[in-house]
Amino acid sequence: MCLPGIFIVTLLTLSIPAVHGGKVLVFPQDGSHWINMKVIIEALHSRGHSVSVVRPSDSWYIKETSPHYSSIPIDIPGGADEQFFSSFVSRQIQIQREGKSAWTRFSLDMELKDRFSEMHRKVCEMVIQMLENEPLMQSIRETKYDLVLTDPANGGGVVLAHYLNVPLVFNVRWTIHGEAHFAIAPSPLSYVPFPVAELTDNMSFFQRVRNFLVYVIRQHLYKQTVGPHYSALVSRYFSPEVDYFSLFQAADLWLMRVDFVFEFPRPTMPNVIYMGGFQCKPAKPLPxxxxxxxxxxxxxxxxxxxxxxxxxxxxxxxxxxxxxxxxxxxxxxxxxxxxxxxxxxxxxxxxxxxxxxxxxxxxxxxxxxxxxxxxxxxxxxxxxxxxxxxxxxxxxxxxxxxxxxxxxxxxxxxxxxxxxxxxxxxxxxxxxxxxxxxxxxxxxxxxxDVPMGPLDTALFWIEFVMRHKGAAHLRTESYRMPWYSYHSVDVMVFLLAVVLFTLLAFIGIIRCFCCRACLKIKMKEE
CATH class of the missing domain: 3.40.50.2000 (Glycogen Phosphorylase B;)
Incomplete structure (x- = not known):
């Protein structure tokens, strides 16, 4: 081959980006959440990645066959079928129409707790069946997935990723404990509104009181809803000392389905990547x-x-x-x-x-x-x-x-x-x-007005995790700290103890000098 031809071939070879066809295991949430997960799956497939999707027997939106992924069928319900959601929504509408009293709010919360407790119980049963199915797990191990992509609205993918010791990426707005930022990012309730409270980042005193109370009540409700199921699951396959929610907080990457056109300004973390509107695209001609x-x-x-x-x-x-x-x-x-x-x-x-x-x-x-x-x-x-x-x-x-x-x-x-x-x-x-x-x-x-489209941003960071076998350098270890260390309660107690000790020592010294002075005066008088 002549020299110019060699040069052209070399130039073309160098101009083509190196593509590594990764293997992605997806543990999805059915319903509307699947619609946006499917967008990411199709984009990954278009870039040469192999995608496998865990599919329970009662899947509603998730099809068993697809040109973009292969399914891993599980012969047990996942708890999020069409009947579950339609009956739940109908009941919620019925309760709302009864009025806006405190009792109505309580009824809505209890309905949510009962229905979602049942859903998470079924998710845990499905995960147990997967982990106890040795041929299935052997097949999954042999595939050597590069990462697990999951929606943390349920915890199945989280448990599976840690069991397989595979990097974990979230397609997320909500976790089993509520809005995702509150799981990993500092969230001062003085100006970060808890979503259910329907407030802004500019709150009056009584609005801040409301924000605090709604946060405390909802966090308790979430823990009561999911805690018994996932605690038992994590205890069975990891250790009784492992806090189930710490497995969520250990995720490598959080692909957040909002941006700051929608979200109020708030603290965030380096492993939170914003991709709000990633499913949007220019309009095509109508039928x-x-x-x-x-x-x-x-x-x-x-x-x-x-x-x-x-x-x-x-x-x-x-x-x-x-x-x-x-x-x-x-x-x-x-x-x-x-x-x-x-x-x-x-x-x-x-x-x-x-x-x-x-x-x-x-x-x-x-x-x-x-x-x-x-x-x-x-x-x-x-x-x-x-x-x-x-x-x-x-x-x-x-x-x-x-x-x-x-x-x-x-x-x-x-x-x-x-x-x-x-x-x-x-x-x-x-x-x-x-x-x-x-x-x-x-x-x-x-x-x-962004340098890169939100879907391209999400794909870049998913592939980043594949290339580097995780993103631990972006992940804070604060979730491993006990609450009193995270909030520096132990430091404040220590400093208070030092101040009190110093004050008591100072008072003791003053009293000692005073006593000696009084004793000298008394001796002179005698």
Whole structure:
């Protein structure tokens, strides 16, 4: 080969990045969490990595076969099937509509505790069956996975990673103990709002009292919900002295599904990587039927409504009120809804079983997004600059929408008091007040103005962990410290003891000098 040809071949070889096809074991959380986990799995597959997904027998969204991963079927329920979530959400809506009393709040918390305790019990049973299945575990060991990728909303992947002694990466917003930052990052309750409290980072005295109380009560509730199950599991396979939650805190990397366009400013850690909106992408053309419907809206545009993967339908009286409000608007409405056709449905409203939500939000005719407040939908709305009317139902949705409300991009409607007049006023306010769209456009500019896309950032750090067999240099060891050392209680007690000892010694010396002086005076007088 001539010299120029050798030079060109060498140049091309050097310009192609070295690709290491890693092996990733995924222990997912079903439902809406799987939707964003699937985005990462598909991206890993596209970069040449081999992905295996643990799939329980009652999987709802996780398909047994896929071109992007191979499944590891487990012949036992994982506790998070469609029936579990649909019945739970229906019960939560029923309780909410009974009023906003302290008893209602208590009822919601107890319902959450009982249902999720049952789910985590089943997760632990599934993990036990996996670990006791020697042929399965031998196969997993022989595969020599480079890391375990899991959603810490359940603890199965955490236990599995530590059992296999494999680096652990989280796709996370919530752990079994609540919002993820509170698990590893300093979280002063004076200005870091606990999500369930629905507060901001600028709290009055009584709001700080509320923030503190909600934090203490919720942490106790979480421990009561998951503690008995995971403590028994960890004790069985590791040691009774091992705190189950310390296994979570030892994760190498936390891929956090938010960013600081959504999150309030707060302390963080070096192994927390922010990838909020990683599932967002430019809109693709709509199917012909939806495109024709959107174009028929003229200058008024369209409104889209979706309450996420968990809520296909609402109580009939609520849907009738929503449909009646829509019927009086000049806009066209595309509503993802699976229930019976509302009696008050107008000719301007199209009911669909499924919608290409991202593509609709990116359509130039879209004026408003009626949403339940899940983080996936919120980030898609931010990405495409679409203001929100929120109908929060369960989990973190109330807090998510309260954050959007504070930023001036959303109007929140309470489901317990919703009627057609209240809903119509909320829709018209967001449609007609320019500040909602202007504020959302500002958030969108901030969200997009980054040196690397959030999905590319997540993939870089996953591959970083593969290359370096973990990321221990980014992980604080503070989780190994007892609480009194972490908060320097022992140091303060020691310093207080030194001060008291010094003070007592000083007083003793003064008293000694005083006594000797008195004795000399007395001797002179005698």
């Amino acid at each position: 012909q039927e939806l495109e024709e419907f959107a174009q028929s809206s003229g200058e008024h545009g369209i409104i889209i409504m979706s309450l996420g993967t968990l809520i296909g339908q609402l109580p009939h009286d609520i849907t009738d009120e929503i449909a009646a409000a829509f019927a009086h608007l000049p806009q066209k409405i595309i509503w993802r809804y699976k229930g019976d056709r509302p009696a008050t449905l107008g000719n301007n409203t199209l009911l669909v079983d499924w919608m290409p939500q991202n593509d609709l939000l990116g359509h130039p005719k879209t004026r408003l997004f009626v949403a339940h407040g899940g983080t996936n939908g919120i980030f898609e709305a931010i990405y495409h600059s679409v203001p929100i009317v929120g109908l929060p139902l369960v989990f973190d949705q109330h807090d998510n929408l309260s954050r959007m409300k504070v930023k001036g991009v959303a109007k929140v409607v309470d489901l317990a008091t919703l009627d057609r007049n209240i809903f119509t006023r909320a829709l018209q306010e967001v449609l007609n007040e320019p500040s909602y769209r202007m504020n959302m456009q500002r958030l969108s500019r901030l969200h997009r």
